[in-house]
Amino acid sequence: MYDLIIVxxxxxxxxxxxRAGKLGLNTLLLEKEEFPRYKPCGGGLSRHAISxxxxxxxxxxxxxxxxxARVSFKEQTIEVHKDHCLSTMVSRDVFDNLLLEKAKETxxxxxxxxxVYRCAESPGYVEVTTEKETYQARFAIIAEGAHGLLKTxxxxxxxxxxxxxCVVTEIPAxxxxxxxxxxKTVDMYxxxxxxGYGWIFPHGTYYSVGIGGLIKDLPHPKETMxxxxxxxxxxxNYKLKGHKIPLGGVxxxxxxxxxxxxxxxxxxxxxxxxxxxxxxxxxxxxxAEVIAGICLCGGRLKDLSKYExxxxxxxxxxxxxxxxxxxxxHRFPEKTFKIFTSSDKMIDKYLEVVDFSIDYKDYLRWSLLxxxxx
Numbered sequence: 101m102y103d104l105i106i107v108x109x110x111x112x113x114x115x116x117x118x119r120a121g122k123l124g125l126n127t128l129l130l131e132k133e134e135f136p137r138y139k140p141c142g143g144g145l146s147r148h149a150i151s152x153x154x155x156x157x158x159x160x161x162x163x164x165x166x167x168x169a170r171v172s173f174k175e176q177t178i179e180v181h182k183d184h185c186l187s188t189m190v191s192r193d194v195f196d197n198l199l200l201e202k203a204k205e206t207x208x209x210x211x212x213x214x215x216v217y218r219c220a221e222s223p224g225y226v227e228v229t230t231e232k233e234t235y236q237a238r239f240a241i242i243a244e245g246a247h248g249l250l251k252t253x254x255x256x257x258x259x260x261x262x263x264x265x266c267v268v269t270e271i272p273a274x275x276x277x278x279x280x281x282x283x284k285t286v287d288m289y290x291x292x293x294x295x296g297y298g299w300i301f302p303h304g305t306y307y308s309v310g311i312g313g314l315i316k317d318l319p320h321p322k323e324t325m326x327x328x329x330x331x332x333x334x335x336x337n338y339k340l341k342g343h344k345i346p347l348g349g350v351x352x353x354x355x356x357x358x359x360x361x362x363x364x365x366x367x368x369x370x371x372x373x374x375x376x377x378x379x380x381x382x383x384x385x386x387x388a389e390v391i392a393g394i395c396l397c398g399g400r401l402k403d404l405s406k407y408e409x410x411x412x413x414x415x416x417x418x419x420x421x422x423x424x425x426x427x428x429x430h431r432f433p434e435k436t437f438k439i440f441t442s443s444d445k446m447i448d449k450y451l452e453v454v455d456f457s458i459d460y461k462d463y464l465r466w467s468l469l470x471x472x473x474x
Contacts (some may be wrong), residue, residue, distance in 0.1 A: 103120075103396075105126070105127075105128045105129075105235055106129065106208075106241045107216045107228065107242050107244050108244035108363075108394065109135065109200050109203075109212065109221065110244040110245060110363065111195075112362045112383060113129060113244075113362070114196070114199035114254060115199060116241050116384035116387050116388045117208040118203040118206050118379065120206075120392065121203060121207045122206045123392040127208040128211070129208075129210045130214050131210070132213070132214065132216070133213065134175065136194060138192075138341075140342070141268065142286075142299060142301045143163075143308055144166070144187040144375070145157075145188045145383055146186065146375060146377075147185065147187075147455055155202060155418050157188065157196070161190050161191075161195060163189045163303040164192060164278075166185065166187055166285060167181045167182055167284045168284060168285045168286075168451070169447060170286070171288045171290070171440070171447050172288070173289075173433075176438065176441040176442065178446075178447050180451060187449060188456060189302060189303050191303065200212075212230065215230060217229050218406075219240055219242065219250045226359060238358065238391075239358050239360070239394070239404075240359045241361075241362055241384070241387045242362070242365050242386060246343065246344040246365070253356060254356040255352060258350075258352075262317075262346060262350045262367070263315050263320060263344050263346055264347060265312065265315050266296075266312035266321075266342065266345055267311055268342075269308075269309055269325075269329075269339060269341065270309075270338075271338060272306050273309060275304065283302075284302075284470070285302075286302075287300040287301075290323045290437045291437060292328050292331075293311040294314060294318045294339075295314030295316075297313075299311075300332065307334075322342075328372070345369055346367040346368075348379070349421070349424055350369045352367045355407055357401070358419050360390070360407050362394075363383055368383050368411070369419075370418075372425050373422075382414055382415065383411055386407055390410070417460075418456075419462030421463075428464075434444040446467070
């Protein structure tokens with residue numbers, strides 16, 4: 101009987117495993133893939149995300165540092181920079197493998213290449229069944245990402261109104277070319293994908309290029325991606341990868357009687373930017389801490405509800421208003437994005453949201469005030 105079983109070895113599961121191991125929980129982490137494994141993602145780590153790590157990010161996994169953004173909508177383009185690094189670019193296979201190794205350092209038992217097929221709550225324990233074995237634990241954390249179905253032991257799967265889809269590819273390039281084409285910016289193109297945007301992110305030896313939007317507003321994601329590549333001068337035969345993204349800010353059940361959902365499985369993603377790594381790391385840590393409080397500190401089963409309170413206090417309002425902001429922007433794109441890309445002040449202020457120095461609520465209030473002044 102384990103204290104805790106974690107399903108999923110991505111940023112949320114690995115962060116939960118590291119925190120659980122450091123707190124002294126007898127922990128088993130189950131991951132279906134062998135690591136390192138490919139993960140379709142832009143690969144941007146905000147300062148906010150890095151702040152949750154309890155170790156220094158190794159220099160050899162940092163591929164690029166970004167200080168600004170170049171935002172485009174139709175014929176309008178605005179470029180703004182800050183005087184510090186906004187985002188550190190990494191390859192997710194390398195970064196995720198690092199987090200999993202950090203979890204192992206704390207004594208957490210990690211099984212890779214072992215897919216979980218079932219997670220069931222009982223009055224006194226959770227039973228987790230894989231292709232190899234059946235395990236029992238006092239509690240479980242489901243951190244399997246947006247695609248998994250194990251979260252249905254807590255709540256139904258997301259419908260199309262609550263989910264987005266992304267298509268991503270990596271395009272090899274020389275460092276000098278990337279410096280000349282992008283420099284220290286990320287390129288964001290609005291109006292190319294329904295309910296989302298297209299992007300070009302710099303990495304050490306390649307561009308991460310992708311599009312993302314709401315499933316209901318992006319019926320042909322592959323065709324949209326091919327058109328986006330063509331419009332930006334990329335004409336090769338590139339391997340495209342797609343994945344679902346939950347819409348952050350939607351009210352979801354994330355706590356069962358003995359199971360907690362974290363990261364993308366819980367729906368913790370910025371609804372406007374699609375960023376989720378910061379919330380994945382922090383929610384995994386919170387989940388492990390709450391479970392440790394029950395297992396090791398004489399807590400009661402009902403204390404599991406503290407997990408929701410911690411997540412709400414840390415980023416709940418931010419995600420709620422990210423959804424509100426996203427819906428406003430994409431409901432009236434011609435007006436709102438024209439304003440968004442009409443002034444460097446609009447983008448400069450938005451970069452403070454990326455930095456998490458203000459939240460979307462603050463940004464909306466500031467924007468409305470400025471619109472009135474216009």
